[in-house]
Amino acid sequence: MAIAKAERLMNLALCLLGTRRPLSKRELRESIEAYLEANSDDSFNRMFERDKDDLRELGLVIETVENLDGEVGYLARRDSNRLPPITLDAEEAAALGLAAKVWQQARLAGAASGALQKLRAAGLPEDVDPYEAHGALEPRIPVHEAAFEPLMLACRDRRPVVFDYRKATAAHPETRHVEPWALECWRGHWYLAGWDRDRGAERVFRLSRITGKVRSRGSSFTAPVPDVVTVRETVASWAGETADRSALIRLRTDAGYPLRAKATAVRELGDGWDELEIPYGHGLDAWLVEFGPDVVVLEPAELRADVVDRLRAVAKG
DSSP: OHHHHHHHHHHHHHHHHHOSSOEEHHHHHHHOHHHHTOSSHHHHHHHHHHHHHHHHHTTOOOEEEEOTTSOEEEEOOGGGSOOOOOOOOHHHHHHHHHHHHHOOSTTHHHHHHHHHHHHHHHTOOTTOOTTGGGTTOOOOOOOOOTTHHHHHHHHHHTOOEEEEEOOTTOSSOEEEEEEEEEEEEETTEEEEEEEETTTTEEEEEEGGGEEEEEEEOSSOOOSOOOOHHHHHHHHHHHHTOOEEEEEEEEEETTOOHHHHHHOSEEEEEETTEEEEEEEEETTHHHHHHTTGGGEEEEEOHHHHHHHHHHHHHHHHO
């Protein structure tokens, strides 16, 4: 049925694009086999009106013209349905090529590949490698979490969702009811920012801690959605980008280079350990846990306690 409808829409579009004068319903019915097979005039009229609306939703500009005899005809002028020429300079073409090649995983890879082919047709030469200006850098956004795609669609469609979420300090997941705002990637991890209905406040969720399936709900949002800049600031702050104080840690020599890059002071302790002073903000405990036994938190005490709690939760499975 889907194939038959697609073929019918294609035939109607070709008829409307190929004519130099408006075609009446009668002429269109005589030209398209699927319309000839309609059981009655009413059946044909309903089918034609639906098809015409579908083509317009797809972007085809269909004109309705009435001749001197009062007969209504339809056509789609080529000049009204032709995109303007697309011109890209070398830098623009390379930037768009990079954007199209970023998505190499999940079901977005097919769409990205198709977009790249369109860019080639629009002016990105075959002999131009989007990676060339960036040397060995290979841009990729990893998407390993099964929750990514349903959450991306829920953010787009503004649909509330329900999922089971395991906090880093908890041994078992709990159900969360969320109005999703946006997905953001930070330090190689994906985060969802949204409104937590159970807590009545905005929250940020790390996708790797979502267990089971993401279920959609048909209700509408109850809280206002902030602009995208505010959402990004929320994710950055929640994930540890914003720091308002300092922490003191011990780090094994020749380990933890990302921590060393953030350090404001480094002191050699000997015996294979260094002492680092690093910015301390929300989410630092989760980041430190990733370095396992190479890091020991000295102060503040609440940060040390948070890291210990997370490690105990990991040990419990």
